[in-house]
Amino acid sequence: MPYNPPFSASDALDKHPLRTGPAASSPTALEHAPDQPNVALTQNDVARFLKDELNTAILDRMYPWLWLCTAMDSARIDALHKQIIKRRTIIASEDPALHLVWYRSDIFIKPIPPALLNYEFWKEYLNGQPQQFDRRVVLGFLRSYGYLIRHRTDLRLAIKEGLVPENIDWLQWERFIAPFRLLEDDEVGLRYHTGQLRLSRLNILIRILRPREDGDVGTNRHYHQTQWYTASYMRQFAGPLLFIFASVSLLLSAMQVILTLPSDPPWHTWVVHSASIADAFWGFSVTVLVALAFSWLLLIGGPIVYLIAQQLFGYQQKCKFQKRLAP
Template identity: 35%
Template sequence: MDIYQVLVEQLRQRELNFELRTRIVGSIRVLERTDNFSTTPPGEPLLELAGGDFLNHLRGIYLTPELDRMSPYFRFIVTPDSSRIFPIHFQSARGRRVLANERHNLHLVWYRDRIFVKPIAPYLLSAAFWEWIAEADPEVFKAAAGLMRTYTFLIRSEADYRLAINDESPLLPLSMEKSAAGFEQFVRFTNQFARLSDDEVSPRYSYGELRLSRLNWLVRLLFIKPTFFHIHGEWGPIFMEMLAPLIATFAVLSILLTAMQVGLAVQSLPDTEHWQTYISVCNWFSVIVLSATTAACVGLVAVIAGVLIHEQVFAYSKYHAPKGNNMKTGVA
């Protein structure tokens, strides 16, 4: 019995959604509703379970080929640790608002004061769905399982659970609010996904939270596209972010050139006793400005280099550390 079959058996004992079931038609396992009055997936009233529409829809909302392609380079921009995910209640301590967002490639991507989290669809709480998708499309299985595994870190306590079902940024299905199944039942279900290793989920989920600003630069360096995601909706702010380093560089060069021009200009003044003091002050002032600016630039570069080296050494140690499964949740 492989890891996926074991997972399905464990989920069947703890499932929270009983609206789906599977049966064998010929040699193919099909997914259907248990009530026989509906032919649509739970939470997806415009799709049909029969045919390929639902499966194509799943591929479109769970697969992250772009992030999977970039994942070998993530260790240069983020800690290579899939457990590097802060629980919902702690996100505010880091100055971030948790925003429910259905865009799958933005799941756990953060930008300044916000972090995007993809909500859990009702059918993901059904063991029958996982039994079906494991055979129908293993790629979708790995991607959706990776998503569910992140919730073992996002929801670790009852406080996290309450925040996940509120109206401000709902992350769990509406049925969970009305269900008698609460925090303990939910984490017992999701905790089964914690048994999956990084090799058993999509490559993107070998990493936790991702910083949007670094993703934007990474896609440019890899020549994939100009930016990963337009957070502003207009090109003006995007260009300003790209120009900021150039403007800072030109400002420093301008100070250095001005100081050098002062040093050269005073050499043309008459070398008389009346001008001697002024010439001396200008010469020394230009030297001081040049020295101070150079020292500040060298110091800044040294600090940045030190931080980058420290991060890369730490990332290297994490990347090559034994891939033990140390995931914990609020319930054993």
């Protein structure tokens, strides 16, 4: 049974009539997908276009293990104004695999293709037929925008960054996006069962799972490469190597002080309490060694404990999510 568009014709943000719609005889009716003059209005061409624009096959294959990268909570998406508060740079990316993926101070967001704002386009090409692109992926994608744009400030930021068309006003947006905010997780694609994803963890996970197959773009070494030339790649090791070198130098110096101190210091005419000074030097050197060992324990053990705590939290969220999806 064909599904109706989730929004009404009056709430559509793209009003262009299509040759396949009720206004096919109109001289202004489009013979191509809105904003895509090279995409003919045939089921195959539109399905190929939507696959290029929204397909997240790699994340879908990694889905059972995505809880290691983020909490299984589709609402964990910061609004655009909050991204700015967190000092993140919003980067418009046309790669659907990078939608809502963040790395350090950047977050990648896929702009909305104008065709998805057209009522007739939904009615003809996103009505749930087997030969069409998976409607649930499109529903999840637009639902994510329901979280990204929650206030007038968010809409202004979205227009500024080129994420939505410039001619949209706040009331129009709210009427259009309202039905998508009501969607449940079992109504959207697998990737949209989660919210924002951390790129550094995706890069680790893809090396373990190796989900890319022959013909897929990219390699299993990176989900998305962050270093594009050798110098920047090597520079990231400079800090840790410098810390290790300084630690080893301090360790050897402290050990040298301990070994060179005699057990019964000789009497020096210019030092009144030479034995006490030797004991102080020995105690200070041992304290340095203990402090150095404690620093390494914090440096290595701290992140491990933090990572384990995060994974336990992620696993608990995954169990709760599966209970919510269970019939």
